[in-house]
Amino acid sequence: MSDFLENHGIIITGAASGIGRATALRCAEAGASLVLADRDIEGCNETSQLVQKLGGQAEPVEVDVANADSVQTLISHAVDTLGKIDGAFNNAGIEGQSTRRITDWDEDVFDLTMGINLKGVWLCMKYEVDQMLSQGGGGSIVNTASIAGLVGLKGGGGYTASKHGVVGLSKTAALEFSSKGVRVNTVCPGTIETPMIDRLLDDSGAESSFFVEKTPIGRLGKPQEIGDAVAWLLSDKASLVTGIALPVDGGWVA
Numbered sequence: 046m047s048d049f050l051e052n053h054g055i056i057i058t059g060a061a062s063g064i065g066r067a068t069a070l071r072c073a074e075a076g077a078s079l080v081l082a083d084r085d086i087e088g089c090n091e092t093s094q095l096v097q098k099l100g101g102q103a104e105p106v107e108v109d110v111a112n113a114d115s116v117q118t119l120i121s122h123a124v125d126t127l128g129k130i131d132g133a134f135n136n137a138g139i140e141g142q143s144t145r146r147i148t149d150w151d152e153d154v155f156d157l158t159m160g161i162n163l164k165g166v167w168l169c170m171k172y173e174v175d176q177m178l179s180q181g182g183g184g185s186i187v188n189t190a191s192i193a194g195l196v197g198l199k200g201g202g203g204y205t206a207s208k209h210g211v212v213g214l215s216k217t218a219a220l221e222f223s224s225k226g227v228r229v230n231t232v233c234p235g236t237i238e239t240p241m242i243d244r245l246l247d248d249s250g251a252e253s254s255f256f257v258e259k260t261p262i263g264r265l266g267k268p269q270e271i272g273d274a275v276a277w278l279l280s281d282k283a284s285l286v287t288g289i290a291l292p293v294d295g296g297w298v299a
């Protein structure tokens with residue numbers, strides 16, 4: 046077991062499921078202490094138990110990333126638990142109505158998608174960066190966008206708009222805070238085997254081969270493969286890396 050995240054206190058949102066859970070396990074293996082946040086507290090408890098089985102430390106916290114008070118409570122809870130925040134993976138997200146054309150998206154779902162995927166990332170960064178600067182020791186933030194943050198996707202509608210927003214917001218934060226020691230990067234997953242993709246396949250009636258055909262590497266990604274990239278970006282091994290939007294997508298955007 047490599048310990049490249051030893052003495053790192055890290056917050057992960059969307060930690061109850063999929064990419065967030067796999068990343069929590071990867072960071073725990075690398076020695077991090079974790080605060081695991083999600084609106085699904087039962088799923089968060091399960092992830093915490095899985096981390097503890099690996100011998101890691103994890104505290105589950107309920108949060109709605111689209112709500113400023115809830116995010117502020119998360120950050121102060123994390124500081125109480127971890128002592129400091131060295132890293133954050135702002136990953137919570139929803140797919141909205143990603144099987145519909147933009148003309149068929151409902152206004153309330155569009156607002157909800159932007160509220161969680163884009164405003165939620167902004168709110169988390171707002172309070173995380175403040176905390177990192179007040180500690181004086183820098184930090185690393187990774188936000189989850191998507192290949193839908195780099196290219197248009199038919200059916201993506203509000204989702205694609207929100208993920209392009211995450212890429213732009215993250216680059217701006219990198220410009221503003223890298224000189225103060227806070228690195229900010231975005232990870233852009235391709236099609237990854239998680240409950241989100243299961244829901245999209247169910248809604249559209251498509252087979253997973255639909256996504257595989259668009260992926261040069263010839264298969265869907267595993268959430269652990271995103272976890273590996275994120276753990277690296279969160280660590281000092283990526284000390285010169287800031288302001289990037291990293292596709293981890295089996296070649297999709299190529």
Ligand SMILES: NC(=O)c1ccc[n+]([C@@H]2O[C@H](COP(=O)([O-])OP(=O)(O)OC[C@H]3O[C@@H](n4cnc5c(N)ncnc54)[C@H](O)[C@@H]3O)[C@@H](O)[C@H]2O)c1
Pocket residue numbers: 058059060061062063064065082083084085088108109110111136137138139140161165189190191192233234235236237238239240241242
């Ligand atoms: N699975 C993919 O193929 C894929 C591809 C590109 C990007 N992504 C992105 O990766 C991230 C994780 O997705 P996943 O595939 O693991 O999906 P998932 O549905 O398995 O997990 C998403 C998690 O976010 C949580 N969440 C949703 N709204 C929240 C809120 N308001 N506050 C707190 N938590 C909330 C959910 O409860 C869930 O645990 C998302 O941002 C998603 O857009 C996924």
